[in-house]
Amino acid sequence: xxILEHVSRLFRSHGQLxxxxxxxxxxxxxxxxxxxxxxxxxxxxxxxKMIAGLVTPSSGRVLFEGRDIRMLERDTRERYRRAVQxxxxxxxxxxxxxxxxxxxxxxxxxxxxxxxxxxRNARIGELLERVELTPAxxxxxxxxxxxxxxxxxRVAVARALSVQPKFLVADEAVSMIDVSLRISLLNLLLKxxxxxxxxxLFITHDLALARHFGWDGRIAxxxxxxxxxxGPTRAVIEDAQHPYTRALLAAVPEADPRITRTKSRLxxxxxxxxxxxxxPPGCAFHPRCPWAESGLCDVIRPELTLVRDQExxxxxxxxxxxxxxxxxxxxxx
Amino acid sequence: xxESLVSIRDLSIAYRGRGGTAQALREVNLDLYRDxxxxxxxxxxxxxxxxxLAILxxxxxxxxxxxxQILYHQDGRAVDVLSLDAxxxxxxxxxxxxxxxxxxxxxxNPVLRIWDQFLDTARAHGETDQAKIRARTRDLLSHLQxxxxxxxxxxxxxxxxxxxxxxxxxxxxxxxxRVVVLDEPTTALDILTQRTIIDLLRSLRQEFGxxxxxxxxxxxxxxxxxxxxxxxxxxxxxxxxxxDELFYEPRHPYTVGLLQAxxxxxxxxxxxxxxxxxxxxxxxxPPGCPFHPRCPYARPACAEAEPDLLRISDGxxxxxxxxxEVRGPDVGKIA
Numbered sequence: 001x002x003i004l005e006h007v008s009r010l011f012r013s014h015g016q017l018x019x020x021x022x023x024x025x026x027x028x029x030x031x032x033x034x035x036x037x038x039x040x041x042x043x044x045x046x047x048x049k050m051i052a053g054l055v056t057p058s059s060g061r062v063l064f065e066g067r068d069i070r071m072l073e074r075d076t077r078e079r080y081r082r083a084v085q086x087x088x089x090x091x092x093x094x095x096x097x098x099x100x101x102x103x104x105x106x107x108x109x110x111x112x113x114x115x116x117x118x119x120r121n122a123r124i125g126e127l128l129e130r131v132e133l134t135p136a137x138x139x140x141x142x143x144x145x146x147x148x149x150x151x152x153x154r155v156a157v158a159r160a161l162s163v164q165p166k167f168l169v170a171d172e173a174v175s176m177i178d179v180s181l182r183i184s185l186l187n188l189l190l191k192x193x194x195x196x197x198x199x200x201l202f203i204t205h206d207l208a209l210a211r212h213f214g215w216d217g218r219i220a221x222x223x224x225x226x227x228x229x230x231g232p233t234r235a236v237i238e239d240a241q242h243p244y245t246r247a248l249l250a251a252v253p254e255a256d257p258r259i260t261r262t263k264s265r266l267x268x269x270x271x272x273x274x275x276x277x278x279x280p281p282g283c284a285f286h287p288r289c290p291w292a293e294s295g296l297c298d299v300i301r302p303e304l305t306l307v308r309d310q311e312x313x314x315x316x317x318x319x320x321x322x323x324x325x326x327x328x329x330x331x332x333x
Numbered sequence: 334x335x336e337s338l339v340s341i342r343d344l345s346i347a348y349r350g351r352g353g354t355a356q357a358l359r360e361v362n363l364d365l366y367r368d369x370x371x372x373x374x375x376x377x378x379x380x381x382x383x384x385x386l387a388i389l390x391x392x393x394x395x396x397x398x399x400x401x402q403i404l405y406h407q408d409g410r411a412v413d414v415l416s417l418d419a420x421x422x423x424x425x426x427x428x429x430x431x432x433x434x435x436x437x438x439x440x441x442n443p444v445l446r447i448w449d450q451f452l453d454t455a456r457a458h459g460e461t462d463q464a465k466i467r468a469r470t471r472d473l474l475s476h477l478q479x480x481x482x483x484x485x486x487x488x489x490x491x492x493x494x495x496x497x498x499x500x501x502x503x504x505x506x507x508x509x510x511r512v513v514v515l516d517e518p519t520t521a522l523d524i525l526t527q528r529t530i531i532d533l534l535r536s537l538r539q540e541f542g543x544x545x546x547x548x549x550x551x552x553x554x555x556x557x558x559x560x561x562x563x564x565x566x567x568x569x570x571x572x573x574x575x576x577d578e579l580f581y582e583p584r585h586p587y588t589v590g591l592l593q594a595x596x597x598x599x600x601x602x603x604x605x606x607x608x609x610x611x612x613x614x615x616x617x618x619p620p621g622c623p624f625h626p627r628c629p630y631a632r633p634a635c636a637e638a639e640p641d642l643l644r645i646s647d648g649x650x651x652x653x654x655x656x657x658e659v660r661g662p663d664v665g666k667i668a
Contacts (some may be wrong), residue, residue: 039523184607251528253553
């Protein structure tokens with residue numbers, strides 16, 4: 001349904017050009033989940049915004065139902081705009097503070113539905129029930145500041161659902177919510193997948209969350225603008241083949257003392273992420289990578305190649321058929 | 334018997350606001366022992382930040398302390414932190430107890446080079462020998478895997494978030510405090526940077542021998558770093574114990590709820606559950622146990638009285654009448 005073809009996006013910063021997204025290709029079919037994982041500055045948010053049409057690619061194409069979203073005729077463009085919706089990270093910033101919940105939800109209904117007030121109100125009630133803000137009547141006249149962060153994010157989800165989308169870009173949609181409420185929002189999104197078959201680009205920095213939400217889907221891992229590994233969730237989490245993915249998995253603390261204190265560590269050659277203004281030549285990860293080979297990784301940029309069940313942009317993994325084990329790992333205790 | 338460095342006794346703190354008085358802390362008792370790392374976990378509004386700020390007496394003006402004591406133990410004497418005069422309080426902060434805030438950018442002075450910030454801090458506490466200050470600073474920065482010369486001549490905005498966080502740690506340790514309090518030390522940092530900070534905190538504590546108390550909403554940080562963990566809810570400690578006890582034998586339904594809500598990477602793919610309802614309004618706490626409206630174990634008794642921390646074993650306590658029925662989720666199974 002959504003295809004990215006060699007999409008790049010440049011931004012200007014301090015008079016210099018930054019390549020925030022560099023030659024990204026992705027394909028997400030109807031009802032599928034693609035988790036986009038990476039750290040800050042990896043380009044995952046810009047990628048999501050290009051899919052939602054909020055940022056235009058500097059080069060490459062975003063295809064909706066096989067057609068470039070910049071070249072859609074009027075009726076297809078309308079369909080695309082309804083089909084693809086985005087849920088932003090910050091539930092405090094994305095709702096209009098002077099609009100009630102009811103007004104917020106009525107606006108897209110008026111724009112796309114054109115229905116009369118009575119059926120709009122019925123639809124608003126339905127939407128609020130769907131996102132579990134019940135009884136709906138208690139929420140319709142509330143303003144955003146009268147709601148908790150979790151409730152606001154539910155309103156944002158309801159607004160996205162109001163136009164019956166086929167594709168949701170969820171950009172760190174649950175990150176700012178407290179632990180006890182985060183999972184109920186995540187479970188709500190999961191439920192929407194089952195009920196409506198909506199596809200997801202699930203953007204997160206949290207690998208465990210990506211695994212939980214997209215266990216039956218795929219994961220793409222981004223590093224300073226490029227996809228370095230993409231494949232089925234299970235393969236990427238349990239049998240990562242890119243050194244950066246391995247480093248993330250080894251580094252992430254887990255809420256289980258025995259697991260987190262005994263899991264093997266990966267010692268990086270440098271602690272500091274590169275600046276987007278001065279990206280290293282060859283593979284951008286090579287200055288930190290324990291597997292890096294000089295004369296190869298610092299010279300030639302690796303392309304995505306099939307390694308086991310996933311595609312990986314690593315010279316060593318591609319040549320060996322799998323990323324070899326390192327002997328320098330040790331546990332912390 | 335392990336030596337207590339900080340003892341909090343029956344401490345209550347309230348904030349006066351437009352809508353009434355919010356009870357941020359209610360009769361909290363807690364000890365921080367020598368050489369331990371204590372993790373305070375809880376969600377926003379649980380009181381964990383108020384508790385941390387209280388130890389340094391850095392509470393906002395709207396806060397008042399209706400009752401309780403904060404005792405700092407030094408040379409066999411107990412110092413009452415809440416009654417220190419301005420000069421002694423200034424020395425207590427930094428020399429005895431140091432704080433590392435979450436936002437490293439806003440706690441460093443943006444118009445001073447890093448070296449000047451170290452110099453100012455040392456001078457303010459009576460150290461005049463510049464060569465000595467420089468040596469100590471360089472030593473700390475090297476321990477934190479920073480290049481001293483490059484960092485010392487930089488302004489805060491010229492450093493990455495992870496580097497600033499490490500500078501903050503070095504600055505906190507400059508005066509050799511016995512206690513370091515950290516507010517969300519890894520929140521908002523990238524995963525690889527988080528790992529660097531966690532490993533550094535562990536090695537710094539071994540090297541310099543301070544006690545550490547950190548507050549976090551992140552259970553994985555507690556699993557990783559803490560010797561003991563205290564769970565806070567609605568202004569009280571509802572469970573406290575050794576880290577293994579809290580994670581593998583939790584005895585308070587709220588701790589269990591938090592554990593059930595956190596996904597892991599290794600281990601089984603298990604169903605995650607959220608805690609129903611929402612955190613209480615601190616201006617209008619429910620009667621009895623404030624968790625009872627959200628609690629799967631709740632009975633009529635829970636709405637009538639609020640349980641004290643009840644003893645389960647040495648050091649493990651839970652503020653739940655029915656702690657012996659409470660069972661944790663299946664954690665610790667490796668798939």
